Amino acid sequence: MSSRYHNSEVMLDRALKSIPLGSQTFSKSITQLPLGAAPFFARHAKGSRLWDVDDNEYLDFVGGLCAINLGYGDPDVNSAVRTQLEDGVIFTLAHPLEHQVAELIIDMVPCAEMVRFGKNGSDATSGAIRVARAFTKRDRVAVCGYHGWQDWYIGSTSCNLGVPEATSALTYTFPYNDSAALDSLLSKHSGEFAAVIMEPMNITAPLPNYLAEVKDITHRHGAVLIFDETITGFRYGNGGAQALFGVTPDLATFGKGMANGFPVSAVAGRADIMSLMEKVFFSFTFGGETLSLAAAQATLLKLQRTNATDVMASHGQMIQDGLRKQITSHGLDNTLSVAGHPTWSFLVMKDTQPYTTFDIKTLYLQEMFKRGILTIGTHNMSYAHTKDDVSLLLRACDETFSVLKDATENKCLHDKLTCPVLKPLFKVR
Ligand SMILES: Cc1ncc(COP(=O)(O)O)c(C=O)c1O
Known part of the structure; x- marks a missing residue:
């Protein structure tokens, strides 16, 4: 048992007895975090920081898997939720927050x-797939990316245990940035x-015009x-x-992030498609739960009155630029690269003989966690991240890249690990 993560590991042992995988979310489980070199449980978080149950402090670049876009415990969101809590959470009748938040989304999002x-x-x-099926009176769907845990989507992945074949047979994957492939798929049926x-x-x-071509092909x-x-x-x-x-679309x-973690x-x-939702069954006891809607309202209003997404993008761009320089200066261009939008960017790892991506990712995570950076190989920015946070991340990456270079060049990666290598996983991106 590692001393840095002692409480986490004791709790994990306990959790695994009552909870399959020990967590409600695949990406927070032992499938993704290397046992012996990672924290498993959070105690609290504020702004860009998170503290684990061993009182280790982290600069968090995961943000509850992109659920946090303003920062943990944003004061405006918290205050809106506290006020709403006094009025009530869920009622026998619908609540005005439902149309107020809907109107904000209509203001902000072109298709809404x-x-x-x-x-x-x-x-x-x-819900979107069901209403699209009802609108077109057709069954087949084409998917690209990750779309959640429900049968119609997960049946098309390697994680399809328990999904009826008849359901999986209706879902087809298509490759990104290849409009000819989409056209040919849709033509086949x-x-x-x-x-x-x-x-x-x-x-x-997206390649220039790719998304417009997808729209065109889909409509054709x-x-x-x-x-x-x-x-x-x-x-x-x-x-x-x-x-x-x-x-x-x-x-x-x-x-x-639409409610900063709620x-x-x-x-x-x-409207012509959405209004079919009057007949398509899409109904939840907690669909109009008001604490989350109050959080959404506060989040969306804050996004509107600040330049939050620009700040996230500009700090994220500093990370991408800094990492690209470091990768080259450490001679790691064959192992690492940077991709994605600055607000949600990826450190892409490649097999580097004799090591697999999983060997490299395990060592990377071990070294970053040790240096107080919470990451899963992505940089999920929030408005709470500062320039100083970016510098701290880049410093930790610089040190970690030195370790990775030594490990791959001198073929001593496994000697450096204090934990077993992560196992190959279900991957859709
Ligand atoms: C693009 C995308 N779609 C759908 C989902 C499913 O969301 P949830 O896990 O909240 O059901 C996710 C979750 O990671 C996602 O990233």
């Missing part, structure tokens, strides 16, 4: 003419695709175009990726 709320991103993507759903961008930027085949903006929404900019790239889905998600889009 009407809005419905869910709790998780998966509620929103699944001509007139049968209800929807094309995609993350408008994750690791790779009579399908509904859905941008899954669960992460890019209210992060790439106030209007999400659709505003940034100037391509308006028919529907879009939001979650994650559980609420949204499907938004064309």
Whole structure:
């Protein structure tokens, strides 16, 4: 048992007895964090910092998996939630916050003419797919990226245990930045695709015109175009990726940062499609839960009155520029590269003989955690990150890259590990 993570490891032992995987979220579990070199439990967080149950302090670049875009415990969001708590959380009747937040989304997001709320991103993507199926009276869907845990999507991945084959058979994956491949997929079952759903961008930027071509192809085949903006929404900019790239989909889905960490998600889009939600069943006991809606209202209003997403992008750009220089100066161009939008960027790792990406990622995480940086190989920016935070991250990366260079060049990577190597995992990006 490691002394730095002692309490985390004791708690993990206990949690694994009552909770499969010891966590509610795959990306917070032992599948993703190297046991012996990682914290597992948080005690509290504020701004850009998180403290684990061993009282180790971290500069957090994961942000609850992109759920935090303003910063942990944002005072405006917290105050709105506290005020709402006094009035009540959930009622026998709908609450005005529902249409107030819907109107804010309509103001901010180009495709949004009407809005419905869910709790998780998966509620929103699944609702969008169902309404698209109802609208087109078709069943097949084309997917690109990650869209959540529900059968219609996860059945198309290697993590499909428990999903009926009949459901998986209706979902097809298509490669990003290849419009010919999408056209050929939709042509193969001509007139049968209800929807094309995609993350408008994750690791790779869209080629010029790619998203416009996707829209064109999708419409030519009579399908509904859905941008899954669960992460890019209210992060790439106030209007999400659709505003940034100037391509308006028919529907879009939001979650994650829309309430700075409170559980609420949204499907938004064309009124003629969205109004079918009057007949399509999309209904939750907690769909109109007001603490999260108050948090969403405070978050969206703060995004509107500040330059939060610009600040996130400019600090994120400093990280990308700094890392690119360091990768070259450490001679690691064959092992590491930087990709993604500055507000959600990726340190991409490659197999480097004789080591796999997983060997490299495990050592990278071990060294970063040790230096008080919480990362999963991404830099998920929040408005609370400062220039000093960027400098601290870059300093930790510089030291970690020295360790990685020594490990790969002198073939001593496994000697440096204090934990087992992470296992190859389900990967859709
Ligand atoms: C792009 C995208 N879509 C959908 C989802 C599913 O969201 P949730 O985990 O909140 O159900 C995620 C979650 O990571 C996501 O990144």
